[in-house]
Amino acid sequence: MYLTQFLHRVVQQYPDRPLTICGDRIRTGRQVADRVARLAGAFQGIGVEAGDRVGILALNSDRYHEWFYASWWTGAIAHPVNTRWSPAEMAYALNDSGTGVLLVDDAFAPLAAELRERAPGVHTLVYCGDGTAPDGMLDYEQLVTGFEPVPDVRRGGDTVGLLLYTGGTTGTPKGVMLTHRGLLTGMMSSALYSSSARPGGVSLVTAPLFHFGAVAGWQAQNLVGGTLVFLPTFTPDGVLRAVRDHGVTSVTLVPVMVQMVCNHPDFASYDLSGVDRVIYGGAGSPESLLRQAMKAFPNARFTQGFGQTESGVLTALTHEEHVAGGELIRSGGRTTPAVEIAVVDPEDRPLPVGEVGEIVTRGDHVMAGYWGKPELTAETMRGGWLHTGDGGYLDENGYLFVVDRLKDMIITGGENVYSAEVENALSAHPSVASCAVIGVPDEHWGERVHAVIVLRPGTTATAEELRAHTKTLIAGYKAPRTVEFVDEMPLSPVGKILKRELRDARKG
Structure with a gap:
């Protein structure tokens, strides 16, 4: 299994259907695949080899989508940099990962000089904004048009495809290594269980793509084929207009985003009846907000996902379970088909139903480990189980209730x-x-x-x-x-x- 399979399928089955929409730019699957193959050729031309880390520091866009696929097309590891971090934190991740090529857009081009000084291993900067490339940077569009397309190396399986940095309980971020097989296993398992996107649908990408949840929502539509609408950042206005203008059928949001959309003063003037799927996660959500959201999106199937960067989606609460209400609405749902979880005590002994302990998981969906941190990896993966650091309990029907975050995460x-x-x-x-x-x-x-x-x-x-x-x-x-x-x-x-x-x- 390899992550570029989605794009090959689109070209074979829906080559002339719009694949990406970003502002006024609309590109078909055939056009996107050609641009990806050319960008991959450019990456090879500037020295990117299989296993190298190629980073991006940018807001969501169709170019972000192309960068993901071009990185995998060359066999490189995609490294999205958290745009909300300070320059010191960004530089730490770039240095720690050994990222050599970094793409920056208009929002972050002004940071380039500082980052280059703090992270001297970044030898090439690529400007992926809409203006003129600053001095010392290569121009994204010139790379796409200036290089011939190259064949997909189809490097997949257990090789690392994605490096996502997450905050560290020891005070420094840690790089989570996610393999092609692991990502595809988790995504297909989640999609099969929750039907988070429908074939031919239109998904809105508004959560930042350096987050695993946003990547999962983006790939859910890629998995079954359809169109992706990119918003640079989340705003309630932007979401409502995108639904109206592009016929969005699926949105992935965190609860605070749902609340802001529902509370928008012009909310009643927008028709949201075409949205048939709302996927949310990232925080607990009060039942009152869920009921408000289910009224706001009257034809949508609601799905909640629970997981973390290291494991992907572990459990899902389906629409039918939302409708049933009661105690289930406060749970994280049940495991998706490819996922195994347990709740254990501090000595890693399984706990009976209803007793609170640490949530652990195992299967092909879990990370390969933390980049450059073998001891932390061994501790986190002891006994063959990924220890999530989250506390919870299972009920008699296998529903997971998350009650605390053992690592003091907020x-x-x-x-x-x-x-x-x-x-x-x-x-x-x-x-x-x-x-x-x-x-x-x-x-x-x-x-x-x-x-x-x-x-x-x-x-x-x-x-x-x-x-x-x-x-x-x-x-x-x-x-x-x-x-x-x-x-x-x-x-x-x-x-x-x-x-x-x-x-x-x-x-x-």
Whole structure:
């Protein structure tokens, strides 16, 4: 199995059907395949070899789609860079992965010089925006038109095809290696179980493509054939207009996006009856919001997916289960056909039905490991099971209920924030003696990043000062939205901060 199979199938079966729509650009499957083969030729021409990492730092677009396929066409590893990170975090991922070629668009071309200085291994920059290529960069369109198409190397199976960096509980990001076989197994398993896209449908790609959830939604439509509509970023206006203008049939959103679309002041003036699938994930969603969304998209089948970058989609809650309501609406659903999960205690012993423990999984869908981190890989994959770090329990019918994130991850507006990253940044401020970062309930974001701070004696600091400080070290969305100052932390007998006590005291 290899990831370019989707594109070959499109050319064989639907060559003249629109495949990508981005603004005013509409390209057929035949046109996209030709451009991909030419871009792959360009990559080879600038020295990209099988196994090399080719990065992109850009907003969603049809060129992002072509970059994915051209990377795989040459046998390279696609490395999407998180656009919401700080330059220091971006450079860390580029250096850690050894990425040599990086594509940048108009939004991130101004960062190119800084990134090149911070990541000297990036030897070639390719401008994939809509204007004139800046000095020192190759022009994407000139590469596509200037090189002859090359054959697809069809490098698949257990070779790594995608490198996605995710936040680290130790304070630095880690690269998740996903193979062709693993990605295809997970995607086909999920699509078979949840029918997340229909053949010939039109899928809206609005979540950022450096996220696994967005990649899964994008590939679901590729898997069965259809059209992809790209929005550079999410806005409620953009989603509503795209549905109206392009006949969108499938959307993949996180709950905060669903809420913003449903609460848009002009919502009632748009006809959403043509949307027949809504896939959401990334955070828990209140039942009241789901009921509102199901009214807003009256003909849509709703599917919730639960998983993580390292494993892909593990469980899904189908539309029928949404309609049934009751307790099931609070679950993550049941495993897709190719996935096996269990719930274990700290000694990795299986727990009985209803008991909370760590969720583990095994199968072809799981990652190959963490890039350059064999010890962390071995620990995470011990006993042949991927340890997710998420806590939950299974009921008597195999429904998974997620109750906590054992690694203290916070999900705010669909973005994963690891508390250790924020704590490392806060601790670098000279006035901070100790700190703890937790997620607290938030009506708009689902959770917000909240910092509890103990200041050093004789020093002062304001909440805004600490927020500004963290933004110099990590991405702005990771900075605490609220800051609380306390005299002391609740500690365990061994001196560990008891975050559960902090969370419980702030649930209201």
